[in-house]
Amino acid sequence: MRHSSTRRSPLSKVTDQEMLWEAADKATNAHRRAIRLWLYGIAALLVVMVMVGGATRLTDSGLSIVEWRPVTGVLPPLSESAWTTEFDKYQTSSEYELANKGMTLAEFKRIYWWEWAHRLLGRVIGAAFLLPLLFFQLRGWIAPGLKWRLWLIFALGGLQGAIGWWMVASGLVGRVDVAQERLAIHLTMACLILIALIWTARFLAPAPASATTRIPERSHRLAPTAVTILGLLVLQIALGGLVSGLKAGLVYDTWPLIDGALIPSREHLLFLQPGWVNLLDNHLTVQFAHRMVAYLLLGLAVLHAADCTYRDYCRSGAIALACVLLLQATLGVLTLLWHVPILLALAHQSVAVVALIVATVHAANLRANKTTIAAAPRDRTQLITAEHPSAA
Ligand code: HEM
Numbered sequence: 001m002r003h004s005s006t007r008r009s010p011l012s013k014v015t016d017q018e019m020l021w022e023a024a025d026k027a028t029n030a031h032r033r034a035i036r037l038w039l040y041g042i043a044a045l046l047v048v049m050v051m052v053g054g055a056t057r058l059t060d061s062g063l064s065i066v067e068w069r070p071v072t073g074v075l076p077p078l079s080e081s082a083w084t085t086e087f088d089k090y091q092t093s094s095e096y097e098l099a100n101k102g103m104t105l106a107e108f109k110r111i112y113w114w115e116w117a118h119r120l121l122g123r124v125i126g127a128a129f130l131l132p133l134l135f136f137q138l139r140g141w142i143a144p145g146l147k148w149r150l151w152l153i154f155a156l157g158g159l160q161g162a163i164g165w166w167m168v169a170s171g172l173v174g175r176v177d178v179a180q181e182r183l184a185i186h187l188t189m190a191c192l193i194l195i196a197l198i199w200t201a202r203f204l205a206p207a208p209a210s211a212t213t214r215i216p217e218r219s220h221r222l223a224p225t226a227v228t229i230l231g232l233l234v235l236q237i238a239l240g241g242l243v244s245g246l247k248a249g250l251v252y253d254t255w256p257l258i259d260g261a262l263i264p265s266r267e268h269l270l271f272l273q274p275g276w277v278n279l280l281d282n283h284l285t286v287q288f289a290h291r292m293v294a295y296l297l298l299g300l301a302v303l304h305a306a307d308c309t310y311r312d313y314c315r316s317g318a319i320a321l322a323c324v325l326l327l328q329a330t331l332g333v334l335t336l337l338w339h340v341p342i343l344l345a346l347a348h349q350s351v352a353v354v355a356l357i358v359a360t361v362h363a364a365n366l367r368a369n370k371t372t373i374a375a376a377p378r379d380r381t382q383l384i385t386a387e388h389p390s391a392a
Pocket residue numbers: 054057187233236237238239240241243244245247248249255290291294297325326328329330331332333335336340345348349352355
């Protein structure tokens with residue numbers, strides 16, 4: 001019997017060893033795949049969350065729930081008297097006094113449902129992250145290096161909930177909108193969490209066969225440029241949050257000129273003291289910065305796409321990125337010229353998230369390529385021959 005272990009040649013022992021490695025690799029791959037799909041699922045939920053958040057802001061619904069009850073708030077008012085109690089609480093807010101006096105209960109319910117849905121989705125995402133994380137950890141499926149990263153993302157999610165309330169609290173007394181810098185921080189944090197999810201998931205993907213061989217004429221500037229574009233995009237989204245928080249698109253509504261010029265006067269750009277305050281509070285400066293970063297991003301993305309023209313491993317990603325940024329800039333201009341209609345503003349916000357996803361995947365792909373090449377996977381034949389010289 002050739003299959004009996006006693007009659008195996010050194011070579012067939014190696015084959016057994018190989019089979020064991022293969023089985024272990026397969027199990028590990030299946031676990032990595034499960035974790036990867038779970039992270040992509042959470043990222044998809046987060047995209048929906050950002051869109052519901054945008055709709056909540058654009059329908060002026062964000063200040064309708066004046067308390068933060070992380071656990072009991074999961075239930076909406078279930079009786080007419082519970083609705084009246086919620087409405088009474090809302091009537092103590094400045095927004096009701098200054099902007100919505102005389103609102104009916106039916107109108108209040110409409111704005112309440114948006115904010116409630118936004119908060120509920122936050123809780124759903126928290127649970128959809130925590131429960132599988134515990135499961136994977138108890139099963140020992142998570143590699144040590146990955147564990148802290150996943151818990152960090154979870155902590156960022158919790159922090160994001162607290163930032164959300166901090167933002168709402170800024171709009172309850174003495175004003176009818178939330179503080180624009182808190183809105184920008186809330187939006188930016190959502191984007192950072194999205195990047196972390198996609199980046200982590202991307203690095204759990206099996207390396208493509210082509211990545212294990214050195215790609216000829218690799219350019220060393222491609223990965224840093226892709227990462228720079230991603231960083232600029234995060235900055236641009238933060239600036240967008242400031243523009244929308246200040247409603248600056250309604251104050252300066254011309255394009256390509258702003259305040260009558262391509263580059264407004266220094267006195268108008270820097271009239272607040274100290275100078276840096278203009279970057280947060282001056283409608284002109286904030287919108288001007290948003291435009292300038294848009295032009296910079298577009299220019300860089302087009303150059304990067306040109307740089308990738310003859311490189312198969314990055315061409316499609318770079319072209320997709322340039323196209324989505326062009327679409328986004330066009331939507332921005334139309335949103336501005338048409339005085340921020342809700343659907344267009346929502347599209348502008350949603351495409352920003354799409355651009356962020358494309359930029360993250362593209363940058364992660366270029367970085368992954370580099371890492372895979374730098375640390376080629378272990379050479380199985382070498383291991384076999386080292387342990388079983390006779391098998392060579
Ligand atoms: C190409 C890069 C761009 C990106 C990534 C971007 C991103 C964003 C984001 C994330 C917001 C916040 C949306 C929200 O809070 O709901 C925003 C707001 C805004 N952006 Fe852009 N934007 C870009 C280009 C432009 C351009 C070129 C213009 C016009 C010249 C523009 C005009 C506006 C206006 C008017 C708002 C406020 C809309 C509102 O009040 O809801 N954007 N942008």
